[in-house]
Amino acid sequence: MFLAWKEIKQNKLRFALVTAVLLLVSYLVFFLSGLASGLAGLNREAVDKWQADGIYLTDEADKSLTQSMMEADLADKVEADETAVLAQTNVIADNGDVKSGVSLFGIRPDEFIMPEPTEGDKFSEALEVVASDSLKEEGFSIGDELDLSGSDVTLTITGFTDEARFNAAPVLYMNLDDFKKVRPGAAAQSAGREEQPEMVNVIIVRGGQPDNVPKDLEYMESETFIENLPGYTEQNLTLTFMIYFLFAISAAVVAIFLYVLTVQKISMFGVMKAQGISSAYLSRSVIAQTFILAVIGVLIGFGLTVLTGQFLPAAVPVSFDYGMMAIYGAVLIVVAILGALVSVWTIVKIDPLEAISG
Amino acid sequence: MTEHVLQMEDVTKTFGSGRTEVRALKKTSLNVSRGEVIAIIGPSGSGKSTLLTIAGGLQGPTGGEVQIAGERITELSEKDRSKVRLEHVGFILQSSNLVPFLTVSDQLKLLDKVKKGNMSKEEREGLLEELGITKLTNKYPNDLSGGERQRVAIAKALYSNPSLLLADEPTASLDSDRAFEVMKLLKSAAVKKHAATIVVTHDTRLTDYVDKVYKMVDGVLHLEADKGGAEPLENGRTDFLEKGGNDDGV
Ligand SMILES: Nc1ncnc2c1ncn2[C@@H]1O[C@H](COP(=O)(O)OP(=O)(O)OP(=O)(O)O)[C@@H](O)[C@H]1O
Ligand SMILES: [Mg+2]
Numbered sequence: 167m168f169l170a171w172k173e174i175k176q177n178k179l180r181f182a183l184v185t186a187v188l189l190l191v192s193y194l195v196f197f198l199s200g201l202a203s204g205l206a207g208l209n210r211e212a213v214d215k216w217q218a219d220g221i222y223l224t225d226e227a228d229k230s231l232t233q234s235m236m237e238a239d240l241a242d243k244v245e246a247d248e249t250a251v252l253a254q255t256n257v258i259a260d261n262g263d264v265k266s267g268v269s270l271f272g273i274r275p276d277e278f279i280m281p282e283p284t285e286g287d288k289f290s291e292a293l294e295v296v297a298s299d300s301l302k303e304e305g306f307s308i309g310d311e312l313d314l315s316g317s318d319v320t321l322t323i324t325g326f327t328d329e330a331r332f333n334a335a336p337v338l339y340m341n342l343d344d345f346k347k348v349r350p351g352a353a354a355q356s357a358g359r360e361e362q363p364e365m366v367n368v369i370i371v372r373g374g375q376p377d378n379v380p381k382d383l384e385y386m387e388s389e390t391f392i393e394n395l396p397g398y399t400e401q402n403l404t405l406t407f408m409i410y411f412l413f414a415i416s417a418a419v420v421a422i423f424l425y426v427l428t429v430q431k432i433s434m435f436g437v438m439k440a441q442g443i444s445s446a447y448l449s450r451s452v453i454a455q456t457f458i459l460a461v462i463g464v465l466i467g468f469g470l471t472v473l474t475g476q477f478l479p480a481a482v483p484v485s486f487d488y489g490m491m492a493i494y495g496a497v498l499i500v501v502a503i504l505g506a507l508v509s510v511w512t513i514v515k516i517d518p519l520e521a522i523s524g
Numbered sequence: 525m526t527e528h529v530l531q532m533e534d535v536t537k538t539f540g541s542g543r544t545e546v547r548a549l550k551k552t553s554l555n556v557s558r559g560e561v562i563a564i565i566g567p568s569g570s571g572k573s574t575l576l577t578i579a580g581g582l583q584g585p586t587g588g589e590v591q592i593a594g595e596r597i598t599e600l601s602e603k604d605r606s607k608v609r610l611e612h613v614g615f616i617l618q619s620s621n622l623v624p625f626l627t628v629s630d631q632l633k634l635l636d637k638v639k640k641g642n643m644s645k646e647e648r649e650g651l652l653e654e655l656g657i658t659k660l661t662n663k664y665p666n667d668l669s670g671g672e673r674q675r676v677a678i679a680k681a682l683y684s685n686p687s688l689l690l691a692d693e694p695t696a697s698l699d700s701d702r703a704f705e706v707m708k709l710l711k712s713a714a715v716k717k718h719a720a721t722i723v724v725t726h727d728t729r730l731t732d733y734v735d736k737v738y739k740m741v742d743g744v745l746h747l748e749a750d751k752g753g754a755e756p757l758e759n760g761r762t763d764f765l766e767k768g769g770n771d772d773g774v
Contacts, residue, residue: 168637169623176625176664437621440582441680442610443638519582521617 169447170454181459184423188463189470191416192498195409196471196491202405203490204483205334209401210392212271212298212332216250216279220376221391222369225384229394231367232256236383238342238364243380247373250277251366253345256335258315264305268298269335270314272345272366279370281339286325293319293344298336299326303480312338319348333395342366409494413501420505424456428509435513436521449510453503460502464495528555528591529612529687529720530579535588537574537743548574549585550743556720558687561711563723563731565748566740572724573692575740579722580613580690581605593687610638614681614719616691616710621677622665628676629661635683642685654713655679671702678710682717689719695730707733 174181222244227234231254241249253272258265273279275288281296286308289296297306301323306312312321321340330337340348342364369383376385386394393399428435435448468491478484537549548571556562564572578585581597590598593612597605615621622631632648643651652658655675665673674694681689694710695703707723711733714721723734731737737749 169626169634172630173625434623437615437617438623439606440580440609440615441635442606442608442613443634444606444610447638519577 167451167454169451170458173451174455174458180427181455184420185459185463185466187419187423188416188460188498188502189467191412191419192464192467192495193470195412195494195498196467196486197474197484198405198409198412199490199494200471200475200484200486202402202409203487204485205401205405206398207485208331208334208483209395209398210332211329212269212337213388213392215281215329216370216388218250218279218370218372218388219246219374220371220385220387222371222379222383222385223367224382226382227384229384229386229391230396231391234367235365236367236369238366240380240383241366241369244369244371244383244385245374245376245378246371248278248371250274250279250370251342252279252368252370253342253349253366254332254368255349257317257348259306259312259321259338260315261306261310261312266301266304266306267335268301269332269337270295270345270348271332271337271339272342272348273339274342278372281327281330283325284328286323289324289340291322293321293340293347294324295321295338295340296325296327297323297338298330299328300331300336302326304336314348317348319344321348333398413497416498417501417505420456420460420502421508422505424452424506424509425512428452428512432512432516433521436516436518439516440518440521445514445516448513452506452509452513456503456506457499460499464498468495527557529558529593530554530556530722531589531591532575532579533589535575535578535585535590537571537578537583538586548743549578551588552743552745553588554579554738554745556688556722558718558720559715560736561714561721561723561734562736562738563725563734564738564740564745565725565728565731568726570740571743572740575745576690576692576722576724580615580688581609611684612687614684614686614689616674616677616681616689616694618693618696619670619673621680622673624665627662627664628657628668628679631676631680632683635680643683648683651679651682651713651717654716655709669702670698671706674698674702674706675709678706678713682713682719685717686719689714689717689721691721691723693724693726695725695727700727700729703727703730 223229223231223234224236238251241251251274255270257268257270259268280288283296284299306323308323308325310323312323314321321338327339330339346365379385438448439445472486475484475486532552532554535549535552536547539546539548552575564575566572577583578590581590581592584598589596592608595608597608600608623634626634649658652661655678657672657675657679660668660672660676665676668676677694691710695706698706707730710721710723731749735751736747739746739748
């Protein structure tokens with residue numbers, strides 16, 4: 167540490183450059199990880215909120231919620247501690263000032279996915295909805311009357327709830343009884359026949375044994391369901407891939423930088439080795455240096471990321487998962503030290519004789 | 525018990541083989557005792573540095589045997605030889621002996637860190653005083669003159685109280701006044717620290733300060749001058765009868 171620190175202090179510019187590179191890389195890594203968890207939240211928030219264990223879809227739907235369509239009565243046939251039926255459709259909601267693409271959820275108020283409003287009241291009257299609080303920022307408020315695309319129905323917001331976004335759209339929760347009036351094309355259908363069985367997209371369950379899956383249904387765990395949301399896995403993989411790539415880049419940059427610095431010092435190291443200072447001591451010094459620089463770089467990168475997060479408009483889907491960031495930060499430090507191993511190898515190979523006779 | 529810190533017996537060194545073979549050292553024997561300062565002069569390429577690096581355990585000889593402070597280093601692994609160097613050998617080079625980013629006192633502190641330094645505070649201050657560098661302790665090598673740098677290098681080499689001090693052209697980068705001064709300091713410090721000292725040099729004028737002068741020609745070492753009595757040591761030793769392995773005390 168002695169040698170490492172003295173050298174850093176004496177060659178500030180040089181080491182500041184290495185630190186700056188690590189800082190920028192870690193800033194980018196942290197930001198991408200924030201973006202990844204932000205975007206993931208955008209997709210899965212509502213599903214996570216349910217705290218459900220699994221979901222039943224029709225097997226012909228191939229894991230797609232919108233393609234799954236079943237009779238609500240099937241909920242009685244699945245084995246579970248608790249069940250909740252869900253009908254879903256995407257519509258555009260218009261309060262007169264702003265329009266927003268929303269995900270409309272038809273649910274039964276007595277089942278467990280019924281949201282607890284963080285503001286306002288639960289829906290009770292016909293055609294009332296509890297909306298995702300992200301709509302507030304878009305300019306919606308309690309009491310707004312919403313015209314829906316593809317139907318003549320008007321919904322009224324009675325309350326807001328948090329963590330209610332599904333597949334990147336804010337959710338409107340409403341009573342399943344009213345839902346059929348809203349579903350596009352539903353009007354025409356109901357005109358044909360009076361008594362129609364109640365239709366839902368999926369059945370959400372807590373507990374129970376999914377061994378006996380009713381005919382024509384397919385069971386999947388919540389996590390599998392989320393991974394199969396359109397675009398979710400692709401998006402996640404892309405960002406994760408970028409982060410891993412950044413790890414490789416920082417390893418390479420540190421390796422090259424330190425290698426150049428080490429090569430410049432070969433004769434000095436040679437003299438020191440001739441004097442009997444061991445390769446191990448010199449190598450530890452290089453590792454210590456890398457560690458110091460990486461820690462400084464990552465910490466500043468972390469600080470900058472958090473700071474940037476404060477000033478970002480709400481529309482940017484960034485949410486910082488500090489546990490994940492700590493892991494990424496640690497990986498960055500480890501990866502930098504791996505890069506320093508090239509220099510260690512160089513030091514070990516230095517022949518003190520050459521320094522002496524040079 | 526032997527009084528010779530360095531014993532080299534029938535040491536040979538050959539580089540390469542066949543048509544490119546270079547016999548850098550031909551059957552050389554050399555013994556140096558504590559407190560003794562010898563100089564090796566000779567033309568370029570005659571094998572002086574080769575001899576010195578073998579004496580310091582930086583490379584092994586092709587044949588013969590080398591002992592430093594009683595250890596047969598020819599039989600040791602590189603790791604153990606490095607330990608012998610750490611404990612017993614001090615090197616002074618033509619230049620670049622110093623770590624550029626450490627102050628003079630930090631150069632010595634580094635040696636403490638790697639357990640090479642074994643001087644008390646008084647000893648250290650005495651050494652710095654002796655070499656006239658007490659006022660330079662907070663300076664970096666770049667801010668020192670060539671002569672000052674070499675004096676620091678001597679302090680560094682002697683800091684571990686080495687039994688064997690090896691200097692390869694320590695004055696080559698200095699003008700002759702500085703060279704004399706450094707040589708004088710080297711000699712007196714080495715004698716005070718009781719180290720066996722070998723100085724390789726081109727400059728025959730510098731040999732005034734040493735006990736013995738050897739000349740290396742084409743890999744063969746001759747005793748050129750023995751001025752053993754030039755500067756008597758405290759314990760009254762005034763003469764040495766090397767060159768035959770007379771190892772007994774005088
Ligand atoms: N590693 C090596 N490989 C091959 N030949 C070598 C090697 N080291 C030294 N030699 C040869 O051994 C001979 C003696 O070299 P050495 O460096 O000991 O000379 P020197 O007396 O120190 O010369 P100078 O005064 O120029 O420093 C030279 O001919 C040199 O070319
Ligand atoms: Mg030489």
